Each structure stands twice: as C-alpha cells, then as structure tokens.
Amino acid sequence: MKFGGSSLASREGFKQACTIVEGHHRKGDLVAVVVSALGDTTDRLLEACDRAAGGDRKLVEAFLKSLQAKHLENCGWIAEGDARRKAEEAVSAMIGELREVLMGVACIAEATPRVRDYVLSFGERLSAPIFKAALESRGLKSEWFTGKDAGIVTDSNFGNAKPLVELTLHQVKRRVGKPYDEGVIPVVSGFIGADQKGHVTTLGRGGSDLTASLLGAALNADEVWLWTDVNGIMTADPKVEPSARTIKQLSYQEAMEMTFFGAKGIHPKAVEVAMDRGLPLRVKNTFNPEGPHTLITMEAEVKTGFTAKAVSLIQEVALITVGGAGLAGAPEVAAELFQILSEKRTNILMISQGSSEANISFAVSRDPVDELVPLLEMRLLGGKTVRQIDVEEDVCIVALVGAGMKGTPGIAARVFKAVATEGVNIRMIAQGSSELNISFVVKREDGPKAVKALHREFKLGESS
Template sequence: MRLVMKFGGTCVGNGANIRRSAELAKTFKDEGNEVVAVVSAMAGVTDQLAQAARRASGGEASFIDGFIDGLEERHSKAIDEAIRSSDIKGAIWSSLVKELNELKKLLTVIAYLRELTPRSNDYVLSFGERLCAKVFTGSLKDLGVNAVYMTGWEAGIVTNSNHGEARPLMDLTVKRVNERISRLLAEGSLPVVTGFIAADEEGIVTTLGRGGSDYTATIIGASIKADEVIVWKDVDGIMTADPKLVTDAKPLPRISYEEATELAYFGAKVLHPLALEPLMEYGIPLRVKNFFNPKAAGTIIEGGAEGEGVVKAVTMIKDVAMLTISGAGMVEAPAFNAKVFKSLSDADVNPIMVSQGSSQASLSVVIPRKDLAKAIKHIKEALTPNLYKVEDEDDVCVVAVIGSGMRGTPGVAAKVFQAVAKKGINVRMIAQGSSELNISFVVKEGDGSKAVEAVHQEFELGFKPKSLMSTSKFPS
C-alpha cells in the first residue's frame, strides 16, 4: 500500500515521542508499504514563533538571543532522545544550527524595521516544521531507514500568495508532487515532508493556516494517489464528543467526508477544516489513529460512510460572540444583508453561523469573539444611524449536532431541543444547513458543556454499560 502519515502534536512533543513516531513509520515500511511522513513543529513551537515575531515587530530585540537559546536547548534535547548515533546527531545538529542562525537574523531585521508583513510572518513560522522534520529524519536514519528530508515546496506543493491562509494550486501541485515523491518511493526512500508550509509560484514561502499539516498530508496523498492517509493523534479516533466534556464519549468507527468536515468546522480539533477536500475528488480514505494505541482501528473517513445512528457526534465552538441587528430598515432585507456581510468582509471577519427569521425583522450572526469590536465598528459605519440597533452577546458558544442520518428523519430537532430544555438551558439562536447534516444552536457559554452532554445522552452516543452489551435477545 502507498501511505501518507502525518505526525503532529503529542506525536512530536519531545524527542522520545519523535523516536516512537519514527519507529511507527518504519514498522509500516518494513511491512512492505510505501510511506511518506508529514511532520509538524514540536508542540507549542509555532505559537512561540508567532509571539516572537510580534515582539520583534514592536522593535524589541533584546529577547531574541534568549529565545533562540530556548529553541536550541529544546531541539538539542530532542536530538539526544530521538537519535542514538553520534555521527547522525552531529549532522542533524549542524543543520539545525544553520536554521536557527537564519531565524535569529530574520527576527533581528524585523525588530530593526519594526515591520512584520504577512510574507515575513510566514517565513518565521516555517522554522518550527523545518527544525522538527530534520530531527524526525535523523531518527529514521538512525533506525536504518533511507529517509529524505524535504520542505513542502521542495516536495512540490505550490500555492497562491495568500500568506497565512494559502491554498494549493492543485493542477501544478499534483504534477510536481507526484514526480518528486513517487521517484523517491520507487527508490525505496521514505520522504519526510514539512507540514503546514509551501511556496507560491515565485518560490516565496507560504503557510496553509493553523493545523495546516493535515492539509499538507492530504494534498500529498491526493497527488501521489495514496491508498490511505493516516493522521496520528493521542486519541483512538474521532470521538462522539470531547472526552473532557462527556466522560462516556467513544470513538466513531466510520464517518463520511461530509460529516468529518462539519465536525472540523464546528470545533472538533481533529482535522484542518479543508484537509478532506483533496481526498474527496479521488475517493482516498483518511484514517485517524492513536499514537499510543496503534493497534486500535481508529476512525476511517471516506465517501458514503453513513454508518449507524441518526446523530454521530456533538461538538462545541467556544470563544465566539453573537451580533443581532434589527431596525426599520430591515424591510429592505436584500440590500441590508448585503451591507452587513460586506462590512464583515471589509473587517476581515468570518461569520461562523447566520440566522434570519422569516419576518426578516432581525439578522443574527455568530463571529469569533476576538473580532467583535471591529465587526461592530464596521457594521455601524455601513448602516444608516438611528435606523438600526446592533446588540452583542460575548458570553455564548455554538453547539453543533452532526450526522448524515438526520437527512429525511423527522423529529430530530425536537429531540435535540427537548433534551436541552430539560436541563433548563435557553437557546439563543438556531440554524440548520440545507444539507441536513447538522443542527447548530447558540447558548450561553456557561451552559455549553451541559448542552453537549444532554444531547449526547439523549441520542445514546456514549459507551453502553457492559450489562446491556452482553444481553442477548435469545434465551440460553
């Protein structure tokens, strides 16, 4: 089989886990599979790089030496834990020192200029994956694997120039990635590719958005017509709910591309929301497996994986706010709506959820909480004063109930809201997509966990008690 494996988060959180991840990749290769590894930055490093870039842009340079020393110490320790051979350790360390020196110069220039462009920010962020993937490559070589390190652009991923949220130019990317990666696989090599980062047609470094290493893996998977993409996590698969909120949440054996996309969009921190797009065209399955329990089957995501049950999972988005706009001018709803959404676009605010009653007397929009102030400012500037009222609630969350079995099944919404009402929870806003894959609603943030648990329990999504599981309908 031809496999693309993505390792991130806990899987590369320290040198010991990098070694364990490398051993997993080697195990699959030794079983006769062709394997490509896609590697994220070590846990927390991307956030540290983003913060360092912001500090430097404010003209602060005194912290840079200490920051670089911290990265150096962490990755040096990772090398010691992940690699046994002193020769390989030395070679990898020498390569990392060059990367860190380049990063130091870049941050110093940003500090002197007091300017951080989207382009330079992407370049700063790229170092996390570049450092970690080199340690991963060294660990594989230490295990006797012919591993080849490649950045995303060296692997052939070409994007547009939308820095921070770049999108692949798939026709060109497929051609280049297939040529470069397939050649290495034919030679018996194991390519190790940096996740998250690529380059535009001019060779300028771009990033695919936070969590973009998943996207890198699926872009490569589609390009080389992989048999399967495996994303390694620290859970047994995609869960019916966040185990931190619902103690009896369980892994889903199988879900569809559409269901997984809805889950990703509505806050399930399992996949990048766009990660499945490249695979859907070719019908390539993606499997989420547990790094700590590799023998577990995990969750398979593929086309037509309807599975059992009306509802598959319940998830929640926190850190959001709700805006409600009402007023006399609402009688001209089309023009009014156009003004509201244009003002949000001008403010670079992405609506998460929209709801408007049939009377068109008001419009409610859920947005990221961090964008609330600028959204209100732009909307008020766009609308005629005194004709409209703009109200906001910054202590809400979105709960989403997801499952393809809801299509054409009567009574699902009633069951959802009855379950929530029994807990004394007031619903502030409701929306359902035309696909009938989800029902989403807004509640006060303090009620979010209770709402998720209530719906999860109502649809019996959790583990069944052993006494029920062992009951037979046939007499002994």
C-alpha cells in the same frame, strides 16, 4: 503518515512515531511522512514575532537560545553519527536564519503577514531534518523537504493560504514521487507552502493535515493516516463528556461537518481534498497504534436506532445582530454586510434572519470582533435602515452531527426537549440543507450542559 505536534512533543512520542514508520516500511509498504512543529513551537514562534515587532530584542535572543537548545537536544537522543551531525548543522543554520529575520522585525518594529508566515514556517522546518536523521539512524533511507521544496503551491493569502490543488499535485508528484517510488521515505514539513512568486505561506491552524492529504493524493497512496494523541475522532470532547467514545467510521461529509464545528482530529480542507479523490483517511493514536481509531470514507454508516454520531462545541464565539425595520426589502444592506466580512476575512460560523427581515444575526470567532464591530458601525449605522448593532461575546455553538439525521422527522424536537430539560435557552438555531447537522447558539456557561444532554439523548456513548 502525518504526525502532529502532540505526537512529537516528547521523547517517547518522537521515538514511537519513528517506530511506527519503520515497522510499516520494513513490511514493504511505501511510506511518506508529514511532520508538524514540536509541541508548542508554533505558538512560541508567534509570540516571539509579536515581541520582536514590539522591539523586545532581549526576549528574542532568549527565545532563540531556548529553541536551538531544544531541537539540538532532540538531535542528541534521537539520532546517531553522521545523521545526527547533519541534523544539528541544519538546525543551527535555520536558527541563524530565524535570528536575522526576527532582528529585522525588531529593527523596523513591524511584522507583515508575509513575514509572520515566514517566521511560523520554522517550526515544521526544524522538525523535518530531525525526523529524517532519526530514520537514517535506524538504517532507513530518507530525504527531507520543506512544503515549498515538495511543490505545495498556494495563493498569497498569508496566514490561511489556499493550495492550488492541481498544480500542487503535479509538482509534488514530480519532486517527491521519484524517491518515494524507490523506497526512500520522504519527510515533508507540514503546514507550509509557497505562492507562485516563491514567498513562503502557511495553510492555517491544522494545516499539516492538509499537507498530508495533498501528499497522499499526489503519490497515489492507498490511505492517509493522521497520527495524534487521541483514539480517533470522538463522539464529544471527553473533557466535556467523559463517556465520549471513538467513532469507528465517518463519511467525508460527516467529518467535514464535525471538524467545521470544532471536533478535534482533522482539518476540514484535508477531508475535502481526500473526498475529491476517494482517498481514505484514518485518525489514529500514536501512543496506542493498535487501539480504536476512526476511518473516513465516502460511505456513511448509519446504524438502526442511532441517528446522530457526535456533538461538537465551539467556544470563543461572538453573536452579532444587525437590526432595524428598514432592513425589510433592503438586500443592499446584506450585500454591504457580507462585503465588510469579506474585507476583514471573517468566517461566518452561523447565520440567521427572521421572516420579518428586521434583523440579521450571525456568529463569528471572537478574535476579530474588536476590529469588526467598529467597522460595521461606521459603515452601516447612521442611515434609516440599520438602527442598532448588538454584540454578545459570552456565547458558544453546539452542533449535533450525523448522516442518520437526514430525512428523519422529530430530530429538532428531541434536541429542543433535551436542552430545555437542562434549563438551557437557545439563542439562535440553524440547519444546513444537507440535514447532516443541527447547530445552535447558547450562553457559554450552558454549552457543556447542552453537550451532555444531547450526548445522553442520542445515546452517543453507545453508538460508536
């Protein structure tokens, strides 16, 4: 079971998470737990690291005092006796360690990616001993591990490290498997691991889901349950489309398509690990444990008359177009373009090239654009091949996903008609060879209108 930050942010949520674990343990189930940082702790750690790099020691001290008070307060109302004392000691020791790191950052006025990962790791590391203490206060045996201590081994891509899966599964089985098999409840800090030199790494946003899948695979679990604050994966973001409903069942492929295109609830790499081992995933609501939820398995459930399952919206996107008549018959330009994107570790969300080969358009997250575009201009402009590089930052991506779309004629026509009726102009379109999704770029202001139009056209409020 993995409990996200939204589940652990409040007293009610933390106690409910412990109650869920206790209930299944007392029924005789073997349970392992992965915990995220409490609430917005990760964001606050990131801000503190940046401010420390700017030399703001006063803010760092205030942050550390607030962080310690928050976690000690949790110890006070969630645990009792010796369990509480040990949790408080662990929290205080980690806050002291974090203070040394942040003051070191302030001293040299720099935070390298490796140091940043180390700072961010404290969110999950602080959660784990508190959750362990809460379980022990209920009379349950528990042991806590950092991701590193549990045996999660990654490459050295700090900030978005990739697990070395086979080595990780072997290590986790050896280190966590024994107490787990004996009925002790392991509590593992999500989101973090370590490279082969022992340096702490982070798995990227949503990385606790990946930790849970790795743990489930290593321990031969029957299922992995991902607890959050919503009733599973929805047909659309309910903030955009109020009639959105829970999707009861998804295939691994459908889930990966949806999570890649912004659906909330699960990390795509977590799905990949589960798919490789046929490990079922369930996305459930901590605050409504018996309510609707989503099951993710190998099989794709396709209902007659319902071709699509969900429509997703990715905000904060930029569309970059590299153009010039000389691009035709010049594959070396595309090679150089991809090389630049690789060097900047920029993920391409969508890409399209017209049959004239006169331009290449691609969508990326807006975050790296300020650094990426000047580099593209420096490396690609100035010759006879690339004549212009245009950037649009007021766009978003809309994606329609569903296994029923595969081999079904007329899907694209319905998409175009539905959005055209709402006066939405499509800037770029792409469909993967899997035929599980159709994605397109529109103006940011038109994104919600497109989502509503497709949700209505494909009856997604009825199909779940």
